[in-house]
Amino acid sequence: DIQLTQSPSFLSASVGDRVTITCRASQGISNFLAWYQQQPGEAPKLLIYGASTLQSGVPSRFSGSGSGTEFTLTISSLQPEDFATYYCQHLNSYPIMFGRGTRLEIK
Amino acid sequence: EVQLVESGGGLVQPGGSLRLSCAASGFTFSSYWMSWVRQAPGKGLEWVANINQDGSEKNYVVSVKGRFTISRDNANNFLFLQMNSLRAEDTAVYYCAAAGAVAGRRWYLDLWGRGTLVTVSS
Numbered sequence: 001d002i003q004l005t006q007s008p009s010f011l012s013a014s015v016g017d018r019v020t021i022t023c024r025a026s027q028g029i030s031n032f033l034a035w036y037q038q039q040p041g042e043a044p045k046l047l048i049y050g051a052s053t054l055q056s057g058v059p060s061r062f063s064g065s066g067s068g069t070e071f072t073l074t075i076s077s078l079q080p081e082d083f084a085t086y087y088c089q090h091l092n093s094y095p096i097m098f099g100r101g102t103r104l105e106i107k
Numbered sequence: 108e109v110q111l112v113e114s115g116g117g118l119v120q121p122g123g124s125l126r127l128s129c130a131a132s133g134f135t136f137s138s139y140w141m142s143w144v145r146q147a148p149g150k151g152l153e154w155v156a157n158i159n160q161d162g163s164e165k166n167y168v169v170s171v172k173g174r175f176t177i178s179r180d181n182a183n184n185f186l187f188l189q190m191n192s193l194r195a196e197d198t199a200v201y202y203c204a205a206a207g208a209v210a211g212r213r214w215y216l217d218l219w220g221r222g223t224l225v226t227v228s229s
Contacts, residue, residue: 030211031210031211032211032213034215034216036152036216038152042221043202043219043220043221043222044144044152044202044216044219045219046208046215046216046217049208049210049213049215049217050210050211050213050215053208053210055208055217087151087152089152089154089216091213091214091215094166095154095166095167095168095169096142096154096157096166097154098151098152098153098154099151100151101151101152
């Protein structure tokens with residue numbers, strides 16, 4: 001099985017900061033990677049798919065990059081509504097896996 | 108309105124069974140891969156199973172294989188998850204999700220329901 005390792009697992013930042021979350025795959029997954037945002041008590045929301053394609057309706061301050069085994073999600077200027085938990089997910093092969101999540105909190 | 112609405116969750120004893128349903132509306136259900144994803148209390152997301160558009164291909168995470176069955180009714184726009192031999196570790200919110208975002212021959216989950224809670228306990 002392909003494992004995804006997200007780092008950091010916890011991140012404290014301020015409104016306006018630029019933050020980057022990393023997701024590393026245990027083997028190459030081409031660009032078959034997505035990023036989701038989850039607010040407490042809500043369903044996940046797709047942000048980025050195909051490693052770098054911004055989902056319709058998602059603000060342009062979110063961006064994704066990477067290929068193979070290393071991927072990043074960047075938020076260019078944090079807004080209050082961005083404080084949430086973020087998950088990466090690969091679709092390279094079965095079983096589909098999620099990373100363990102990165103909790104982003106207000107400093 | 109485009110939406111997915113899960114139902115069928117509840118409290119069940121270990122070894123028991125439960126059938127989850129997901130009603131789809133506002134989009135062409137029969138054109139989408141569909142998935143179940145679960146989240147144990149205070150934990151991360153876990154993909155459980157998916158099914159292709161006509162139901163001919165089904166995939167499962169190892170921990171539920173042989174116990175859970177995913178199916179769909181395209182005529183009535185429903186997705187199902189039959190869960191047998193339930194264990195305490197199956198306790199979670201179960202989300203139904205549709206894969207409508209396509210890139211590089213992969214379908215990503217862009218529409219999610221609000222989830223239904225399954226609690227396995229005696």
